[in-house]
Amino acid sequence: MVVLLLLGIACKEKPAGEASAPSGGALIGAALSLTGAAAVYGAQQRAGIQAAAEEIAQGGGPKLQVLIEDDGSTKEQGITVFQKFINRDKVSAILGPTLSNTASAADPLAQQAQVPVLGISNTAATGITDIGNYIWRDSLTEAQVIPGAFKKAREKLGFKTAGVLYGNDDVFTKAGYDVMRKTLADQGIKVLDTQTFAKPDRDFHAQLTALIGVKPDVVVVSALADNAAAIVSQARQLGWSGPILGGNGFNSPAFIKNAGAAAEGVMVGTSWNSLSQEPANQKFLEAMKKRGVNPDQFSAQAFTGVQILAEAIKRAGGKTGREEIEKGLGLVKDLDTPLGKFSFTPSRDAQHDPSVQQVKDGKFQIVQ
């Protein structure tokens, strides 16, 4: 408990609330996981948001002032950050929070206060946008990405049986598992064994040994990047040389960095096609290169989130009130973004085409 408190203090000491765009214009709050289990994503999202805000300001778009706060990858701190944004900073809209787990707890506060929230990485199929009409997201759900990814992977690898490992104490990894189970059943792939783990776990030998023991054609994993790297390394250590299919949590350069050579060949569905030649994507890649950040799906989605808010303000006639932005979000259609042509579904979820990528020579490469 004491340690938690200290952790809280330590986090506060970091530059809380970095403003990126020039003052004036719409005040946007961004709740990102800059520390904790999802810190690898939060750092990417911060880079994407700052790059987009700068880009839009230079391009003569609406002025956006972005306040970035750390949600610590936890529900508790996420709620605190949301309360600060809504009541103290009086922001016009909120980006984030990073994890679906946190969103399921913090978003209802915004819904109640009628502050529009745009999730930029929440992929749990249920429990996010169905919180209410003020909750939007630009991230495809696992249910939109995984079926396509598995189909493509099966064409390439031709597997018939699978062993499944997932984190059962986190909304995101559990939701990913639910989609995986359904997808495997739909595609007629037999699940030989299913194992679970918890977020703080470091040792996965027992689960992996059990999975490898039933000799599946493929191992399917739903985990956050930190756990994912450990799982993949330990699976290779236990002699598993077969293919590994990952959930959205694998979509991070940090996963490859931490897993090293063990990551080679791992396949994962993604909502961002890094090879897209569309001008919107090229512009994003250039902006990230200028900042010296290795772009990934999370920074692309964060970048897109700021673009969408700017577009919503534009569609609302340049007004930056909460109600106007909420109306403007409903008018966003076929917006050119790094993710492709972007629209919302009637249920305020994202709509665009997903891709599949595979780790090759220490890098994610799009599978054509």
Place this chain on the structure above:
Amino acid sequence: MGQQALNGVFVGSIYALFAVGYTLVFGVLDILNLAHQAVFMLAAFAALLLVADAHLPLWAAMPLAVLFAGLLGILLERLAFRPLRGRADSNISGLISSLAMGTVFEAIALQIFGPDTSRFPHGTFPDRLIRIGGASASLLQLCIIAISVVLMALLTLLLARTRLGRQIRAVAESPRAARILGVNVDRVIAAAFFISSSLGGAAGVLFALAFNSISPDVGRSVELKGLAVIILGGMGSIPGAVIAGFALGLIEVFTVAGFGSSYRDAVSFAVLFVVLLARPRGLLGQAAAREA
């Protein structure tokens, strides 16, 4: 089956090594040193610094990190335990002050290394797979088991055969009687802390190497396990801690494989509960004989 047993022995060896140091201090002082897990963590970070920043080879970094942990133990004893010794309720106040020191150590690590997971650079330990029957283990895992067993054997020898060992046992029996017989009690206690923390530090370095993941809260994951192990083995009993450490590792692995990860701690602590019902002093506990 063979692979799972190997997995269990592997985790168990780290638990046992951690718990042996824990229980040594308890045997001598009748005080739980709740900063033991923080020493475990700091030793892991020390090894990381020596390998990643000072570019020392692992075989040189590990003994240095263990030595560092031992010195931390002496520091801990001077700051958290010695000033309170001889007071009326030094057991409870020592417990609290060690908890405070543990928290301070964690906060220091948090300031220096940040809350994120740190890792040893790739290739710190050669990646080699070895097949034993139907099971496969990495060279690292086998080395970890071997180092743990050797360290525990050395400790047993030290306690049974050396002058210092005899003194430690004498102080454990009765500090007053030991003092009358001319034993320098303060020095013996400091030595016990040095040994205890060195073993805890060694466990920390091995744990960090095994799972290649170090964060300021890494000790928390073994703290409770260590406590369970020393209670299961009998408070203060070194062989008890060794047996219980391996037992807990095996129970955990087979529970995860058989029932799922959600039941791991439930089953481990249910076993602890049942053992305590049957043998209130733990498997090899003998505290009652020492009351006089």
